[in-house]
Amino acid sequence: MQVGLRWAVAAGAWLSCPAGAWALGSAARVWLPEGVTTTSPQVDRLFYLVLWITGIAFFLVQAVLLWFLIRYRRRPGVAATYIHGNTTVEIIWTVIPAVILIGLALTSQRVWATVRGTPPPAAVEVEITAEQFAWNIRYAGVDGRFDTADDIATINQLHLPVQQVVLFRLKSKDVIHSFFVPQFRMKQDLVPGITGRLWVEATKLGNFEIACAELCGLGHYRMRGFVTIEEPAAFQTWLTANAPQPETPPAEPTPTVPAPVEATPEAHP
Ligand SMILES: [Cu+2]
Numbered sequence: 052m053q054v055g056l057r058w059a060v061a062a063g064a065w066l067s068c069p070a071g072a073w074a075l076g077s078a079a080r081v082w083l084p085e086g087v088t089t090t091s092p093q094v095d096r097l098f099y100l101v102l103w104i105t106g107i108a109f110f111l112v113q114a115v116l117l118w119f120l121i122r123y124r125r126r127p128g129v130a131a132t133y134i135h136g137n138t139t140v141e142i143i144w145t146v147i148p149a150v151i152l153i154g155l156a157l158t159s160q161r162v163w164a165t166v167r168g169t170p171p172p173a174a175v176e177v178e179i180t181a182e183q184f185a186w187n188i189r190y191a192g193v194d195g196r197f198d199t200a201d202d203i204a205t206i207n208q209l210h211l212p213v214q215q216v217v218l219f220r221l222k223s224k225d226v227i228h229s230f231f232v233p234q235f236r237m238k239q240d241l242v243p244g245i246t247g248r249l250w251v252e253a254t255k256l257g258n259f260e261i262a263c264a265e266l267c268g269l270g271h272y273r274m275r276g277f278v279t280i281e282e283p284a285a286f287q288t289w290l291t292a293n294a295p296q297p298e299t300p301p302a303e304p305t306p307t308v309p310a311p312v313e314a315t316p317e318a319h320p
Pocket residue numbers: 181182184227228229263264265266267271274
């Protein structure tokens with residue numbers, strides 16, 4: 052076998068195996084922005100695995116198609132022959148995709164169970180209520196409960212502590228929106244009347260954008276939010292700075308002292 056052909060066969064075999072596809076896919080990060088959560092490597096691995104398998108299948112099918120076009124082109128003196136299928140080939144092209152599909156289903160099920168299964172105990176809970184065209188973000192205050200006077204509310208500003216599990220409660224006030232932070236590798240529709248749940252554990256500090264990934268009205272394009280991932284101490288400082296100020300009781304009205312009425316001498320007739 053020629054050296055070039057041997058290299059091509061070796062490269063093909065290596066790329067065809069999932070481990071090779073994973074290694075190359077993760078090393079050469081194309082299209083996807085940096086992942087900043089504990090689950091993003093698993094999602095990326097699955098994405099690149101599917102990409103490599105479908106990519107290789109695409110090029111193989113196109114190459115075979117091209118070869119057939121040339122090999123069986125119309126030529127003078129060569130009559131076309133009628134072939135009614137080939138059982139062996141049909142079994143092969145049914146079994147191989149079926150095995151790949153089952154393998155991918157099992158692999159993705161594992162990832163799905165981690166990302167969307169029962170969330171781990173959360174250190175922080177955040178309620179995110181979407182409305183046309185803003186993200187209302189709320190943290191429970193020091194009492195740890197929502198819908199109380201010390202809730203901390205912001206608009207379009209989501210701060211999260213790094214390396215802590217955060218649970219999002221996702222709601223909508225009006226229409227269907229979609230919470231999407233590409234670096235988190237997660238996207239969740241916010242449907243009026245339903246509270247969606249997502250958990251995330253950030254692994255890197257930084258500033259990212261929240262996009263609404265559902266066409267939700269005329270102002271959809273400007274429905275942007277901002278995520279800041281910071282050290283837990285900085286996060287606590289930010290929470291304290293944004294906590295509602297205790298209301299100062301209204302000042303007691305100072306009693307007005309009636310001006311002394313000067314006695315007017317009675318007029319005597
Ligand atoms: Cu929206």
